[in-house]
Amino acid sequence: MKNNVDYKLYLVTDRDILAGRNLESAVEEAIQGGVTLVQLREKDITSLEFYNMALRIKRITSQYNIPLIINDRLDIALAVDAEGVHLGQRDIPCVIARKIIGENKIVGVSASTLEEAKKAEKDGADYIGVGAVFPTSTKQDARDVSVDLLKEIKQSVAIPVVAIGGINEDNVSLLKDTNIDGIAVVSAILGKKDIKSAAFCLRNQRF
Amino acid sequence: MKNNVDYKLYLVTDRDILAGRNLESAVEEAIQGGVTLVQLREKDITSLEFYNMALRIKRITSQYNIPLIINDRLDIALAVDAEGVHLGQRDIPCVIARKIIGENKIVGVSASTLEEAKKAEKDGADYIGVGAVFPTSTKQDARDVSVDLLKEIKQSVAIPVVAIGGINEDNVSLLKDTNIDGIAVVSAILGKKDIKSAAFCLRNQRF
Numbered sequence: 001m002k003n004n005v006d007y008k009l010y011l012v013t014d015r016d017i018l019a020g021r022n023l024e025s026a027v028e029e030a031i032q033g034g035v036t037l038v039q040l041r042e043k044d045i046t047s048l049e050f051y052n053m054a055l056r057i058k059r060i061t062s063q064y065n066i067p068l069i070i071n072d073r074l075d076i077a078l079a080v081d082a083e084g085v086h087l088g089q090r091d092i093p094c095v096i097a098r099k100i101i102g103e104n105k106i107v108g109v110s111a112s113t114l115e116e117a118k119k120a121e122k123d124g125a126d127y128i129g130v131g132a133v134f135p136t137s138t139k140q141d142a143r144d145v146s147v148d149l150l151k152e153i154k155q156s157v158a159i160p161v162v163a164i165g166g167i168n169e170d171n172v173s174l175l176k177d178t179n180i181d182g183i184a185v186v187s188a189i190l191g192k193k194d195i196k197s198a199a200f201c202l203r204n205q206r207f
Numbered sequence: 208m209k210n211n212v213d214y215k216l217y218l219v220t221d222r223d224i225l226a227g228r229n230l231e232s233a234v235e236e237a238i239q240g241g242v243t244l245v246q247l248r249e250k251d252i253t254s255l256e257f258y259n260m261a262l263r264i265k266r267i268t269s270q271y272n273i274p275l276i277i278n279d280r281l282d283i284a285l286a287v288d289a290e291g292v293h294l295g296q297r298d299i300p301c302v303i304a305r306k307i308i309g310e311n312k313i314v315g316v317s318a319s320t321l322e323e324a325k326k327a328e329k330d331g332a333d334y335i336g337v338g339a340v341f342p343t344s345t346k347q348d349a350r351d352v353s354v355d356l357l358k359e360i361k362q363s364v365a366i367p368v369v370a371i372g373g374i375n376e377d378n379v380s381l382l383k384d385t386n387i388d389g390i391a392v393v394s395a396i397l398g399k400k401d402i403k404s405a406a407f408c409l410r411n412q413r414f
């Protein structure tokens with residue numbers, strides 16, 4: 001699966017914006033709408049809760065043959081046999097993570113500068129998440145990245161580049177000349193009443 | 208190293224009670240005083256900070272040939288090649304952790320009931336941490352365990368049993384007929400001004 005990953009519409013989960021709706025259903029609707037990859041991102045829950053949630057989400061992503069990426073927690077990724085792990089700049093270093101998880105799994109790295117992007121590629125990352133490209137309310141621990149810098153990063157690395165941070169149906173067109181491989185969204189899908197339609201609309205946008 | 212582990216004086220770290228003192232120095236002094244095993248327990252820090260701290264502590268424990276156990280985070284244990292991982296009842300299940308970390312590493316499990324203790328042994332744990340045996344200010348997420356229950360657990364499992372929770376130089380003698388393999392302490396060592404002497408005194412207590 002690792003060599004055929006479609007990064008076009010990358011969903012990052014956030015249970016806080018679901019307003020009580022069930023995460024499993026939300027992820028399934030998002031996939032039905034056209035999400036191509038799911039990153040499970042959890043904060044402030046126990047490792048057991050994270051593990052159990054990851055197992056439940058993995059059942060759905062496997063059913064639709066969509067890669068599941070676990071945010072930060074390499075051990076949870078291994079425990080549920082997820083397709084990969086996503087590492088922020090404050091997580092375990094990419095080279096160490098790669099040694100642990102092996103060559104057959106996806107390792108993604110967040111980058112906010114050209115230096116971080118080049119380093120991630122050198123360290124063996126399979127893709128880079130670059131942002132925040134637009135102002136965001138979701139805390140991403142990332143500095144601002146201009147569209148010009150996004151373009152420069154895309155031109156400077158050979159691995160796929162996914163833009164993240166505040167992307168929605170209104171501003172996604174601003175990314176159209178960047179040549180990026182995909183967009184990562186949180187609230188533009190999970191914050192909407194009709195999750196499936198929101199995903200469908202974003203999937204059919206050009207960038 | 209796994210087959211010769213000495214559980215007699217098991218130090219669990221807590222940076223909050225160090226009153227600004229350096230954790231690396233504190234751990235080294237504790238080892239010099241007689242600590243036989245160190246569990247690195249961290250909360251509310253990033254994975255990168257946890258990893259870097261674990262690397263620093265590992266340098267010290269390796270120098271003294273003392274096993275280093277990482278609390279909860281299997282990925283950090285793998286990343287620094289620690290001797291093992293300690294799992295609470297809210298962490299990744301023991302059987303899953305064992306598959307990931309392999310047979311050569313130590314897997315410890317917290318237990319507060321006879322059922323949890325027997326299950327941990329069945330699930331392949333190398334030792335059990337039983338407590339809290341005494342009232343404790345350090346939050347251990349553990350229910351109370353009487354000395355009688357501690358004794359019963361020790362009689363019911365074949366793997367080493369380490370008592371934990373509020374143990375200090377004044378109450379450790381109450382454990383003397385339990386036949387346990389070791390005591391785990393936090394503040395009775397790290398909360399003391401003279402860490403090395405505190406460890407030395409506890410090490411020379413009978414239980």
Ligand code: NI
Nearest residue numbers: 072090091254
């Ligand atoms: Ni993180």
